[in-house]
Amino acid sequence: MYVAPINTEALLQQAENEELYLKLIEQLNKDFNLANEGIDLPISTAPNELKIQLQEKIYRLIQYKFAEYLNLLYIIDVPEEQIKQLDGSDISELSAQVAFLVLKREWMKVWFRNRY
Numbered sequence: 378m379y380v381a382p383i384n385t386e387a388l389l390q391q392a393e394n395e396e397l398y399l400k401l402i403e404q405l406n407k408d409f410n411l412a413n414e415g416i417d418l419p420i421s422t423a424p425n426e427l428k429i430q431l432q433e434k435i436y437r438l439i440q441y442k443f444a445e446y447l448n449l450l451y452i453i454d455v456p457e458e459q460i461k462q463l464d465g466s467d468i469s470e471l472s473a474q475v476a477f478l479v480l481k482r483e484w485m486k487v488w489f490r491n492r493y
Contacts, residue, residue: 379488385477388484389424400487401480402427408483412449414438431479436472450475455482 382388392398402418405427409416416434418427438446450460455478463474 379485379492381481382484385428385473385480386424388477388480389427392484392487393424395488395491397487397491398424400491401484404483404487405431405479408453409434409449412445412452414442414445414449428476428480432472432476435475435479436468439468439472439475450479453479453482455479 382391389398389401392401399420402420402422405416406418414434416430418430422430435446438449450457455475459478460475463471465471
C-alpha cells in the first residue's frame with residue numbers, strides 16, 4: 378500500500394531505503410526536460426543537495442518564468458488543489474512547499490512503476 382511521506386526528508390529517506398533514489402532523480406530529470414526546464418541532476422546528487430537544487434530551480438521559475446512554472450506543474454501532474462492551498466506570501470517558503478509536492482508526485486510515479 379502506498380503511504381505518502383510527510384516531508385521532503387522522509388520522502389528522500391524512503392526512496393533510498395527502497396533503493397529507488399536513482400529512479401527518482403531520473404524521473405525528475407525526465408519531467409523537467411519535458412517541460413523544457415532541464416534541471417540536470419547527476420545521479421551522484423546527495424539527497425540534501427537534491428532538495429536544495431529543486432527548491433532553487435522552483436524559486437527561479439516562480440520569480441522569473443511563471444508560465445514555465447505552471448507548465449512544469451502540469452507536466453509533473455501536481456494536483457492544482459494542493460497548490461492553491463499553499464501560502465504564497467513568502468516565495469522562499471512557497472518554493473520549498475512546491476518542491477515537496479513535486480517530489481511527492483514524482484516519488485508516487487517511481488514507486489508505482491516499481492511496484493506494479
